[in-house]
Amino acid sequence: MDRATWSSRLGFVMAAAGSAVGLGAIWKFPYVTAQNGGGIFLFAYLLTVFTMGISVMIAEMAVGQISQKSPVGAYRFFGGISWSAVGYTGVLCGFLILSFYSVVGGWTIFYFVKSVQGSVITSDVVQLRRVFEVFVHDPFEPLWYHGAFIALTAAVVLSGVQQGIERVSKVLMSLFFLLILILIVRSLTLPNAMEGLVYFLMPDFGSISARMALEALGLAFFSLSLGMGCMLTYGSYVSDDTNIASSAAYVVGLTVLSCIMSGLMILPAVFSIGLDPAEGPGLTFMTMPAVFAHMGGAQFFAALFFFLLFVAAITSAVSLLEVVVSFLIDEFAVSRTRAVILMTALIFILGVFASLSLGIWGGYTLFGMNLFEQLDYVTCHIMMPFGGVMISLLVGWKIWGPVSRRLSGADGAAYWWFGIFRSFCRYIAPFLILLVLVFQHVRA
């Protein structure tokens, strides 16, 4: 089969960064950081990303590039039939993530619409909280937006690899970075902003816990789109001569940059307006309207921000749907259109349940978590780290030869970091991930 490819390395890096940078950085990172002690969590997150994160990213992209297959096929190709289970887990994980991701994606559309109307912009904390909670608890309204988000995602995926994903990723991301820079300046110059800045940047080493390590691990995997075959799938569209290691480094760098920028934009404002840092998943949506309220052109900036957040979210959602869809196409020879329609419908239905679990069905919990929280927990804290362990073991033990050959320079020479990378794949990443997973459950 002729596989579609990216038009250039830049196209690949931008699309992979488009997958990584999304709601993870702008929605999840700030509230998880705020719930877990601020600076110390940032420290744990950075440590995880720059060690395990980068190593798993290179491993995934390389396996994709060499096998030219989507996750199930790639694992089967290298590891035999039993390894394909890891691929299936990844596809399931993508499916589950997308169901709640699309709900939050819908929130970005809601806030965009309300910003255009000018009706959410206020710095009154009670009002900020009310807008978010009334909307999220409503049994119908969030479902329309969730439906719109997943339908738009499907439309992008239907238009194919190059034109669809690449074109959307390139231009608007740069504009988003620029806007966030302006918003950081505004946030940092609000009264009492310094308290938030200190909270975000100064680690309190006394508050380290196993729970926090697990959160950092989960967020690292989620924000970098790792451990479920997404970077593997994107790697499979890469031409043979693309340098994987430097592409991975760029993607990790851009993701970390966006997380830090998002923290600088949101946490000082949270402290300034007097919101509770442990507010939870509503934090970004409650805080940003207050930042705009303190700016000239509030409505314009608010609408632009939520539009670009929506774009960032959709480029990530596209990569999730792509994993699920390319699985159906490669494994069952289903047409692209059929695969997209089927999966979109199923994801929509699960998302409806997830959305309702934040409102009228909030009473149904398991282990103290509603469905939305469970989907988040199972994917980020169990499935993705598991995928990270498996891809590391595969590269470190089974296919180190072909991978190291592929990663070598043009003259076939090994790079200085090969030894470190191999130890990470063989021992360090699997050991640390398992340690964090086990410790968390021993304590709980």
Ligand code: PHE
């Ligand atoms: N990394 C994306 C984000 O931060 C989410 C994602 C996870 C995308 C896994 C693809 C795969 O928004």
